[in-house]
Amino acid sequence: MDMPRHWRLKEQRYNLVGTECLICGAKLFPPRPVCPDCNSKQMQPFTFSGQGEVYSYSTIFEAPLGYEGFIPYAVALVKLKEGPVVTAQLTDLDNDEAQVGMEVEMVTRKLREYGEDGVIVYGYKFRPIGWY
Amino acid sequence: MRDVSIVGIGQTKVGEHWEKSLRDLAVESLWAAMDEVGIEKADALYVGNMLGGQFVGQEHLGTLIADFAGLRGTEAFRVEAACCSGAAALRQGYLAVASGLHDIVAVTGVEKMTDALGCTTAAGLATATDGDYEASQGLSLVAVHALLMRRYMYKYGATNADFAMFAVNAHRNAVGNPYAMFHRPISKDAFEKARMIADPINLLDSAPVADGAATLVLCPREQASEFSTQPIRISASAVATDSVALHDRRDLLFLESAYLSAKRAYQQAGVGPDDIDVFELHDAFTIMSALSLEACGFAERGEGYRLGQNGNISLEGPTPICTMGGLKARGNPVGATGVYQVVEVVEQLRGQAGPNQVQSPRLGMAQNIGGSGGTAITHIMEAMN
Numbered sequence: 223m224d225m226p227r228h229w230r231l232k233e234q235r236y237n238l239v240g241t242e243c244l245i246c247g248a249k250l251f252p253p254r255p256v257c258p259d260c261n262s263k264q265m266q267p268f269t270f271s272g273q274g275e276v277y278s279y280s281t282i283f284e285a286p287l288g289y290e291g292f293i294p295y296a297v298a299l300v301k302l303k304e305g306p307v308v309t310a311q312l313t314d315l316d317n318d319e320a321q322v323g324m325e326v327e328m329v330t331r332k333l334r335e336y337g338e339d340g341v342i343v344y345g346y347k348f349r350p351i352g353w354y
Numbered sequence: 355m356r357d358v359s360i361v362g363i364g365q366t367k368v369g370e371h372w373e374k375s376l377r378d379l380a381v382e383s384l385w386a387a388m389d390e391v392g393i394e395k396a397d398a399l400y401v402g403n404m405l406g407g408q409f410v411g412q413e414h415l416g417t418l419i420a421d422f423a424g425l426r427g428t429e430a431f432r433v434e435a436a437c438c439s440g441a442a443a444l445r446q447g448y449l450a451v452a453s454g455l456h457d458i459v460a461v462t463g464v465e466k467m468t469d470a471l472g473c474t475t476a477a478g479l480a481t482a483t484d485g486d487y488e489a490s491q492g493l494s495l496v497a498v499h500a501l502l503m504r505r506y507m508y509k510y511g512a513t514n515a516d517f518a519m520f521a522v523n524a525h526r527n528a529v530g531n532p533y534a535m536f537h538r539p540i541s542k543d544a545f546e547k548a549r550m551i552a553d554p555i556n557l558l559d560s561a562p563v564a565d566g567a568a569t570l571v572l573c574p575r576e577q578a579s580e581f582s583t584q585p586i587r588i589s590a591s592a593v594a595t596d597s598v599a600l601h602d603r604r605d606l607l608f609l610e611s612a613y614l615s616a617k618r619a620y621q622q623a624g625v626g627p628d629d630i631d632v633f634e635l636h637d638a639f640t641i642m643s644a645l646s647l648e649a650c651g652f653a654e655r656g657e658g659y660r661l662g663q664n665g666n667i668s669l670e671g672p673t674p675i676c677t678m679g680g681l682k683a684r685g686n687p688v689g690a691t692g693v694y695q696v697v698e699v700v701e702q703l704r705g706q707a708g709p710n711q712v713q714s715p716r717l718g719m720a721q722n723i724g725g726s727g728g729t730a731i732t733h734i735m736e737a738m739n
Contacts, residue, residue, distance in 0.1 A: 231486060252487050258602070277606075278508070280500035282492070282552045286477035289492040297493055297552075299501050299601055307601040309488050309501070322508050333490065345491070 224336060228343050233267075235345035238328055240306065242268035249304040272328030274302040274348070279312065279320040288334045296320050300348050314349035325351045358451045359578035359585040360735065362391035362571030363697045368535040368685035371565040376403075376410050376466035379567035380419045384462050387569035391581045396571070397456035399423075399430040402443030402463035403689035406432075408478040409470045419462060429456075436482035437638065439463065440692025441722035441731035444570060448591045448733075451572050463693030464567035475563055479688070482725035484599035496560060496639070498600050498726045500552040503641035506607055507554060510656040514554045517640035518545040519662035521558045521682055524637060527669065528679025530709035531698075535564050535685030559640045564685035568693040570700075578738075584704045589625070589717070590734040592618035598728040607656075609642075611730035612649035612721060619719070619732040620651075627651035630734070631715035632702045633673060634695035636723035637680045646721060647673070650732075674712050677702060692722035696733055703737040 233239040240251030245262035251270060256263050279298040282289075289295070296312040298320060312320055313331055326348040333343040364386025366379050374382075380401070388394065399420050407413045416430035435442035440463030447461040467475060476496070480489040483498055506512065522542055528534035540558060548556040571581070578585030594614035597603055604610065620626055627650060635646040644658030652673050653661050661667055667675045678684055678698040681691055699718035701707045721732045 234486075258597075258604075278501040278505035280497050280504060280552045280554070281550070282494060282497050282500075283549070284476060284494065284496070284551050285473060285492065286480050286489065286494050287473040288477065290473050292492065295492065297491065297497055297501070299505070299606075307606070309484075309493060309498075309599065309601045310491050322505070333492065343490070 225341050228341060236330060238270040238272055238346060240268050240270060241265040249306060251302065251306045251308055270302050270304055274300045274326055276320060276322055276324040276326060277301040277307055278322065281317045298348065300326055311347045312349065313347040327351050355452050356454055357575035358448050358572055358588045359575045360570050360588060360696070360700055361573050361578050361582035361585050362387040363569070363700050364390065365533050365568040365694060365697050366566050367533045368564045368566035368687055368694070370468045372468070374565070376406055376412060376464055377418055377422050379466065379565060380462050380464040381423045383464070383567035383569040384419065384423050384460060387460065387571050391571045393458060393571070393581070394424070396425065396428060396458045396460045398450055399425060399428055399460045399462065400443040400446045401430065401432045402440035402461070402693060403432055403465060404434060404436055404439045405465060405467065405478050405688060408481070410466050415464070435729050435731070436724035437688050438692050438722035438724040438729050438731045439689035440694070441720070441733065442593070442692070444693060444696060444733060445591055445593055445731055447570070447572050448588055451574055457573055457577065459572045460569055461572065461693060462567060462569045463690035465687035465689040466565050467563040467687060468565050488599055494552060495725070496555055497552040499639045499641055500555045502600060502606065502726060503554050503639070506641060506644070509607060512659050514556070515542070515546050516659050517559060517644065517662065518542045520637060520640040520643040521545055523662065523667050524676040524680040524682035527677055527710055528683030531678040531684060534679040534683055535562060536679070536683045555639055561638045561681035561686035564687045566685060566687035566690050566694065568690050568697045570693060570696060585738055586700050586703050587736045587738055588733060589736045590619035590622035590732070592622060593729065593731045594618065595729050596727055598725055600726045607645070609645045609649040609723070609727045609730065611727050612646050612723060615730040615732040616650040616721065619734050623734045625717060625734065630717050630719045632677055632699055632712050632718040633675045634677065634680070634699055634718070634720040635675050636721055637676055637682050638686060638723070642723065643675065646723070650721065669710060669712055677707065677710050677712060692720070692731065695720035695722060696735065699735050703735055
């Protein structure tokens with residue numbers, strides 16, 4: 223059953239909680255037990271602001287199982303203001319609207335459903351700032 | 355440590371084999387290689403495969419294939435490293451022979467992909483990405499590479515059409531390979547008109563899913579002449595890793611795993627990129643050809659895509675790549691691909707590449723990449739006569 227797998231990620235999916243290295247100050251998303259920059263294991267939770275900019279983007283026309291209903295949909299690498307890059311869908315914009323450098327913010331959206339008896343998975347997507 | 359040689363090769367045609375199962379394909383290639391060597395037994399069989407569990411509901415492949423090939427009792431297991439499972443199995447075979455623990459080792463790469471439907475295939479391949487932070491966001495493996503390609507184009511001012519010659523070159527070369535999936539050349543125009551899968555990656559940027567199996571037989575170099583008149587020495591075998599997720603890379607546009615594994619391989623063989631006569635690189639997508647050429651020292655950063663444009667990569671050029679069609683046109687039966695690459699380097703070094711023969715090659719390199727660059731495995735092979 224997929225439920226615990228998604229439940230375990232609730233802090234990341236809903237609040238963008240990563241880690242901060244207490245030794246070198248690196249801010250990391252997703253959270254890690256060891257810092258890839260300085261190898262320190264002294265990490266503490268860090269909540270990201272959800273603000274960032276599009277670093278790269280694509281529109282998907284052939285989707286993996288579970289996402290077919292969304293095509294075409296835009297995805298991006300979003301460089302968060304605090305440093306790390308996150309992979310996520312873009313939302314609330316037209317598919318030909320994405321650009322490198324576009325300022326975006328995190329919102330909570332439905333990622334997918336697992337059928338009638340399955341869970342509905344929510345998580346982060348990013349939308350252009352000032353869209354509404 | 356002992357020197358290791360390749361004394362036998364076998365392969366099935368790559369394509370849509372509706373009438374053959376995963377085990378049929380594996381056994382066919384294994385027997386072809388064992389027949390060439392003239393052996394009926396091996397000390398061990400290592401199987402490279404990525405998706406058997408997902409696509410045909412079959413794990414436990416080492417044992418299954420050993421059993422159906424008539425090798426019941428033999429040491430056998432499967433090795434997995436996403437899209438470079440084939441090269442990982444060769445690495446395992448190399449370690450077994452080099453260590454002195456085994457003398458005759460068979461390495462089979464096999465994948466059966468065409469039983470699965472398109473979206474199931476995409477979901478299966480996406481397991482090569484970070485499941486919690488890439489695939490679960492709706493990203494396919496193609497989409498992850500599309501993000502890579504878009505950023506590359508943005509940074510270096512390249513266009514989609516600038517990558518066409520990688521696909522054109524691969525298709526041209528596949529015409530002369532009887533085992534290739536496609537035997538039709540494509541035009542630059544057809545490339546530019548191909549439909550988008552995940553823009554900027556179109557259908558002809560992408561290697562096709564396929565069924566296929568390939569096998570290598572290894573033995574210690576000092577025994578090689580007993581089994582083959584043209585043994586090929588493995589001069590280097592090197593594996594390196596990076597982050598699985600593209601977004602976790604230190605430098606998004608540099609394949610650090612490919613760089614490190616090539617560097618280690620060059621050091622082990624005592625050679626450099628200028629010494630390599632044939633390079634079978636991992637052209638799962640055209641962007642990966644450019645990035646591999648840069649990471650392995652054949653092009654400066656940001657210049658890899660230009661190598662395709664001026665004949666450098668053709669059979670007659672200074673850096674022939676994808677000489678038998680590459681992943682793009684030989685086809686990409688994912689977990690088998692790394693073994694196919696080495697089989698093709700062996701064909702070149704033996705002088706058995708037919709119309710695709712590169713002039714008197716001495717050193718050939720094969721680089722198999724897992725996911726979007728999380729793992730890279732590089733082997734360098736050397737003709738001995």
